[in-house]
Amino acid sequence: MEHLVRHAVTIIRERFWEPLTLDDLAQSVMLSKYHFLRVFSRVTGVTPGRFLTAVRLQEAKRLLLSTPLNVADVSARVGYSSTGSFTRRFTESVGLSPTQYRRLSVAARGGPGEPELAEALPATAAPPPAAGSTGSVTGVLHAPGIDVSTVYVGAFDGAILQGVPASWSKARAPGDFTLARVPEGTWYIHAVAEGADPADTGGPERSLLMATFGPVRVQSRTGRPLDITLSPMDWTRPPILTALTGLAPQPLAA
Template identity: 65%
Template sequence: MEHLVQHAVTTIRERYWEPLSLDELARSAMVSKYYFLRVFTRVTGVTPGRFLCAVRLQEAKRLLLSTSLTVTDISVRVGYSSTGSFTRRFTEWVGLSPTQYRKLSLAPGDKREQPAPTETVVPDPAPRVRGSGSVTGVLRTAGTVLSPVYVGAFDSSMLQGTPASWTNASASGRFTLARVPAGTWYIHAVAHGHHPECAAQAELTPLTATVGPVRVKSEAVHRLGITLTPPDWTRPPILSALMDLDPQPMAA
């Protein structure tokens, strides 16, 4: 039944600004909404509602970087009827408010109107709790990585929000996440580069990996192997602002 999920994902990506409901997506797949929900969640790792929200926020990030539209206008364009609801969800899932994200990502020479100089806002790690361990491992990739690899411990299988701990590393090398609070986390890694399957693309390809859930225990060291690959259609968009901090490629 994977083709039903792929059809639903295509619908979400093409009509994200519409008030798509679980009932409507299930009807288009001609199955019960309960069966559709189970299959969609099994294939993508998230519910249809969370996938839809991620696609909307990804488009909002693009509009913040490429246009001078106000936050209110952007919230309407991506399907929100309330600017307040949009701003709260964007801040929670991206790790910065829409205004902070726009200021953080402005590059020298940007043709849009530059804001007054301000201190750069960088997403801080989530508050640490008592008792922590560490996660260490080896990064691998079948492609060519041309940017730092950001690795972080997140509380969701989606790459969203603020990590509990993060670091950057070189591809095909070791990484260590120190002081990861005891608990259950997903270890996400992302970089920009080229992959043989995407050789025809002129732009850099995101290379990602997710391992988890990982149960981190206090004072324990957890060892993982992570292989970066291009995301396929089943993966929700990357939302965490941490992964947008350095989009410029390194010298080959």
């Protein structure tokens, strides 16, 4: 069944601007839509609709950084008929409005010393939780055989790395991390970094590494440390949407 999901992901990445529906995708792999929904969610961790939205917004991020198109034109290019709906969804998923994302991303990448985007984003600071309702998440990061410097780790409310984290920190791999003052509840712990294989001398390109651990139940007492291993992104993972990492949006590719 995995090859059928991969075919559906290819269709999403190649035709994301079209009004694709669950029925369209299920028919493309000749499965009932309910069976397709279960199989797709099991392989990718998200529904086809959420994967499609992530791909659309990833392309919107790229267009905002690499073209002079206005927000309405970007919205139309990625398959939204309403600029208002696009702006709301983009803001929820990226943590900044399209206009803020373009302005702060360009400033962070072109300013003196090229400061990291995360440090230029006041909007990524989660609101302080109520007193007495927080816990912490600790763990160890691994990246076997890959050279990794900064790793962004955060507690997010879903399986897609999007929006504003409840708590985040920077760490190294291999190394320990701590997320402090995480509100009690259920969270997904996402880690993302850029890395390069030490044996790869083919150029300056660095691969995107990530890991997702969860759902994790956070309580006032610290739970058992998590053991998280980063690996290169593959076709099963939806694009990273949050602006927290400061990573440039990757080109869409099947």
